[in-house]
Amino acid sequence: MKLNRRVYVLVSHIPPGKVLTYGRVAALLEIPDGARTVGEMMHQLGQDTDVPWQRVINAQGRISIKDPIGAQEQRRRLESEGVRFDSNGRVKLEGPGGIMWLPSQWEVLDILETAERSETP
DNA sequence: GAACTGGCTGTCA
């Protein structure tokens, strides 16, 4: 299965109100230092897709999109899911109340396996 | 197949 497909599958399973960082996505898919690659794939998705691209942000809890319109759209979508931004435009990733999604290893594996199976009937 | 391109990241000032 192509990597971009696996990225989309995993991102699609991020629960509403939770987020992952580009680096975490890469790590979960076992792409060492693949954060930037993940970002590029998100970019290719565009905005008209069923993949919840808005739930992937950078490691500092900030929105990374350069295009102001896209950035605003991402923030709007996240806020509509209940995500809170502080005055510096950041979200709390770790600690109490952190919104970083922490799937177990078996969970990720199951997600990928299931997707793999449905792709090759 | 080489070169280019990024929604990144950890590190160091």
Next chain:
DNA sequence: CTGACAGCCAGTT
């Protein structure tokens, strides 16, 4: 806590 920088990686020319 911001800001600059050099690696790193899969897709697209």
